[in-house]
Structure formats: C-alpha cells, structure tokens
Amino acid sequence: MSFTASQLECGFGMEQLDANKVVVAASTAAAEISNAGHIAKQLSLVAKNARTVVLRAGDAALGFKVVSDFFVELSTSSIFLVSQVNIVAIELSRGAIECWDANRLSQKLDDVVLRHKEEEIEYFSSIEPSISKGREGTAKLNDDLKHQIKKLSSLVDDIRQQMRAGKVISVISRIEASRAGEFRQALEEMADKVEALTERMIVHIQTAMTQLEEAQVNN
Amino acid sequence: MKSLKIYDQQHQWFILAREDVKGKSLIETNQYMVRNGERTLIIDPGGVELFAPMLSSVLQNVPIDQVTDLFASHQDPDVISSLNLWDQVLTNAKLHAPSIWEGFIRHFGLNNVEYVSVKDDGGVVDLGGLQLQIIPAHYLHSSGNIHLYDKEAKILFSGDVGAALEEPASPMYVDDFNEHISKMEYFHKRWMPSNTAKSNWIERVSRLEIDILCPQHGRMFKGDDVKRFLDWFDQLPVGIAV
Numbered sequence: 001m002s003f004t005a006s007q008l009e010c011g012f013g014m015e016q017l018d019a020n021k022v023v024v025a026a027s028t029a030a031a032e033i034s035n036a037g038h039i040a041k042q043l044s045l046v047a048k049n050a051r052t053v054v055l056r057a058g059d060a061a062l063g064f065k066v067v068s069d070f071f072v073e074l075s076t077s078s079i080f081l082v083s084q085v086n087i088v089a090i091e092l093s094r095g096a097i098e099c100w101d102a103n104r105l106s107q108k109l110d111d112v113v114l115r116h117k118e119e120e121i122e123y124f125s126s127i128e129p130s131i132s133k134g135r136e137g138t139a140k141l142n143d144d145l146k147h148q149i150k151k152l153s154s155l156v157d158d159i160r161q162q163m164r165a166g167k168v169i170s171v172i173s174r175i176e177a178s179r180a181g182e183f184r185q186a187l188e189e190m191a192d193k194v195e196a197l198t199e200r201m202i203v204h205i206q207t208a209m210t211q212l213e214e215a216q217v218n219n
Numbered sequence: 220m221k222s223l224k225i226y227d228q229q230h231q232w233f234i235l236a237r238e239d240v241k242g243k244s245l246i247e248t249n250q251y252m253v254r255n256g257e258r259t260l261i262i263d264p265g266g267v268e269l270f271a272p273m274l275s276s277v278l279q280n281v282p283i284d285q286v287t288d289l290f291a292s293h294q295d296p297d298v299i300s301s302l303n304l305w306d307q308v309l310t311n312a313k314l315h316a317p318s319i320w321e322g323f324i325r326h327f328g329l330n331n332v333e334y335v336s337v338k339d340d341g342g343v344v345d346l347g348g349l350q351l352q353i354i355p356a357h358y359l360h361s362s363g364n365i366h367l368y369d370k371e372a373k374i375l376f377s378g379d380v381g382a383a384l385e386e387p388a389s390p391m392y393v394d395d396f397n398e399h400i401s402k403m404e405y406f407h408k409r410w411m412p413s414n415t416a417k418s419n420w421i422e423r424v425s426r427l428e429i430d431i432l433c434p435q436h437g438r439m440f441k442g443d444d445v446k447r448f449l450d451w452f453d454q455l456p457v458g459i460a461v
Contacts, residue, residue: 101328104267105307111271112278121275126282130308 017145017215019100023093025215026152029208030089033156036204037082040075043197047071050190057183063176064187067169071194074166078201081159088155092148099141106134146216153212160205163198170195220272222279223391225431225439226372230255230349232431234439235276239387240268247387248297249435251376253369254281258347260288261305262367262376263298263435270301274308283308288346289332291316292378292435293361294323303328315344315353317363337365354423356380358416373430380420381448382406383437393438396447402437404455411457421453 050068054061109131116124170191177187226232236249250273251262259281265273277286286309291299294317302314306329316324318336325334341353344367354366360379367376383402393399411417432440432448440448 101303101307105304108271108274108304109308112275115271115275121278122280123278123282126284127274127278127308130283134307 017096017099017142017149019096019103019145022096022145022149022215023100025149025211026089026092026096028211029152029156030086030093032204032208032211033082033085033089033159036159036201036208037079039197039201039204040078040082043071043194043201044075044079046190046193046197047075050187050194053183053186053190057180057187061176061180061183061187064173064180067173067176068190070169071166071173074162074169078159078162081155081162085152085155085159088148088152092145092152095141095145095148099138099145102134102138102141106138109134149212149216153209156205156208156212160202160209163202163205166198167195167202170198220269220276221391222276225391225433226369226374228372230346230372232369232372232374233280234391234433235273236391237387237389238269238272243268245269246297247385247436249433249437249439250276251433252277252280253346253349253351254285255347255349257285258287258349259285260290260344260346260351261286262290263292263378264289264301264305266297266300267304270304273301284310287312288344289314290344290367290376291320291324292356292366292376293317293364294320295361298435299324300327302332306330306332317361317365319363320361339363341365356416356420358411358413359420360410360412368427368429370428373428374433375424375427375429375431376433376435377424378435379406379410380452381432381434381437381440382410383434385437389438391439393440393444396440396444396451399438400451406436407452407455408457408459414457417452417455417457421449425449 047068050064051072054065054068109127112121112127113131115121173191173194174188177184177191180187220235220238223234224231225234231254233252233254234249235252245266245268248263248265248269250265253260253262261277289305289312291314299316302324309332313333313335314329315335315337318338321334321336337353339355339357341355343353344351349371352368352370354368356364356366356378358364364378366378381403383399384406385402429445430441432445
C-alpha cells in the first residue's frame, strides 16, 4: 500500500476515498439502477395486465387481485426510487470529480513543497494559504463524498428490499393463480414473468450495491 | 525548470523553460512572464504536467498574489490545460485569450479567474500602466490565435511561430540560424495551415521593432536572427498535409 505525499500530509490517509473509484462506482451504479428501472416499467405493464385479467375473472381470481395490486404498487414505487437514485448518483459523480480536482491540486502543491525543500523558493510563503486551504477543502469534500455514498447505498438498499419482497410474493402468486379456474394458465404465465423480472432487477441492484461497497473500501 | 531574465529595466521579462519531464512524451514548451511593479503576467502558462515546476519558478521571482494576469495565445493543451490549477491558486486574476475559444477553454475549468475575451482585431493588456499590444495571428496555427508585443522592451511573443522541436537541454537562444532551420522547418510546414495568413502576419510584424522574438517552443531569436527568421518564414510554403 502506498500513499501520495498529499494523502499522508493531509492527515487522513487511511480514511480517504479514491475519487476515481467513486466516479466509476457512482456511474456504474446509476447505469445498473437505470436498467433496473426499465425492468420496473415492464413489471408495471405485466402487473396492470394481471389486474385486467383479475377483473375479468371476477371471484375466481380474488386472491390474485391482492397480488397484482401489490406488483402495480411495487413497480410504481421502484420507478420513483430509481429516479431518486439517478439524482443522488449524479450528485455523487460531481462531488467525486470535485474531490479528484482538489486532490490533483494538492498533489501538485506537494510537489512544490518538495521542490522548496530541495532548493529554497523565495516567495514560497505566499502559496502556503492555498496549500492549507486545499488540504482543508480536500478533507471536507472527502467527508461529503462518504455521506453521499451512504445516501445512495441506502436508496439502492430500499429497492433491493422491495425486490426481495416482490420475489416472495411472486411465489405466492403462483398458488393464487392455480385457484383461478379457466384463468389459471394466463395468471401463471404472468406470475412467471413477474418472478423473472424481479430476479433480473435483483441482479442489477446487486451489481450496483457491490460497486458502491467497493468504492468505500480504501486502496 | 530554468528561469532566465531576458529583459530587465523598469519592467522585466522572464523565460521559464527547459523542464525535462521524463518518460511522458510531452512537447517541450516555453513559458514567459512579464513583471511590472506588483503586476505579473504569465504568457502561455503551460499544461497540467508542468504546473508544479511552473509554480515553483514563478514563486522564485514573484509572490503568488502578484500574479494578476494570464495570457493564452490559443486553446491548445500545452498552452493552457493547467488553467484549472491556476484558477484554484490565483485569487484575483484575469485570463486574456481569444474570444472564439472562450467556450472551449472554459472546459478546462474556470471558476475564479476572469476570462477577458480578445476580439479578432487584437487589443491591449494593461499591466499596471505597461501597455502590451495583442497582435492577431489567426491561422498561425490556430484559427483564433494571438501574440503579444511589448513596444518598450521590443519583445514579440510569437506563440507557435518560430517554434522548433528539440531537446529539453537546448540553449535558450538561436546561435546558428542556418543550423536551426532543420529543427523548425517541418513544424512550420505541417502545423501552419495558411500561406495567406502567414504573409499577412509577416507584413504586419515586419513593421514592429523587435529585438527578441519569443516562440512557445524551442529557442528565442534575437538581433539579426529575428529578420533572418521572418525572411525564411516568408519563403516557406506551409499547409503541406493536403
């Protein structure tokens, strides 16, 4: 493990996030969640179709009505959460780029410090306020970044919890479909679709979570 | 990075150059600095990779709060990609650069430094009473290109005109013009796109009194070598890639 002079001298070496990693993680997480959002829209259509079938089936599919209502709500809420994730992911990317810029300046100024140690620079003291300000700014940006990652992770985790619940309900929906008489086949097919869609969403969400977790691990 | 005072009267000119950035395949660049009292102008401050040695060299000569002006002859990265870093350490500075590049140069990152748009017909940089004349040099090589002339010091900063491709350890001044031609011929033929622009520039610049011609790459020309260069450039066909 090695640190740049700026990381060591800023005094937060072990705590510092890798801004490059955060930019990539935030963008990847946003892309994965956006893919999950597209699937949530498909889920919404399937759930609405199911509700139509349920209305036609009447009493024969009463049990499935609760299930289809649940999936309509789930998809609506997922679509909303995805939009929130995108907003936070963009903020996070911007913050990480700002942090990366500040780190870059810090590293260049550290180089000036080293040059000053090798050969005295006459007006070195005039740049010292910029060096201090840069280090304070980098530390603050680093803290902001950690806060934003937590916020984004929490939103992604909310979607993950919803999808886990959705997967459980999709299993129950198959039981309800089996009691729907002549509508059984149509509803079972819908239950299969719902299960497949929630599984696909979970894969994207899991990838997003992994990216965000890795971004929080130090070099 | 070497720092050499090339004019020292009421105001001063410095060349900051010959930094050997090993293993990075960077074109070698000359940066210039004009100090007049408590005002200092940095001409073509350079790329990101040069920021630390440049800042160190500047601080050898002036405190940072006296760096009040930057000048970018055009938009190239070797000229001004360090802008975002200067922007963070200069508290009250202006950047004089071609108006047509404003929207492009701002992509390097500009939050604190004020962009002073130089119109196509040039203008003046007033450095604490010292009037530096901005000479249009469009299409030499950039479509929006400016040079800087100091009438008092008889110095012309000529951007890429007069540039040569050579080693970082080369001397600051041309010592044998004929020998120097081979180092600058291809650069001018290939980078300069317009014979019309070239002739127009030579015609205008020949009317100026020039003791030192300062290009952004390679060696400076002084005394008779200035005229030798203008004559050589005048007969050189440029824009060879088509």
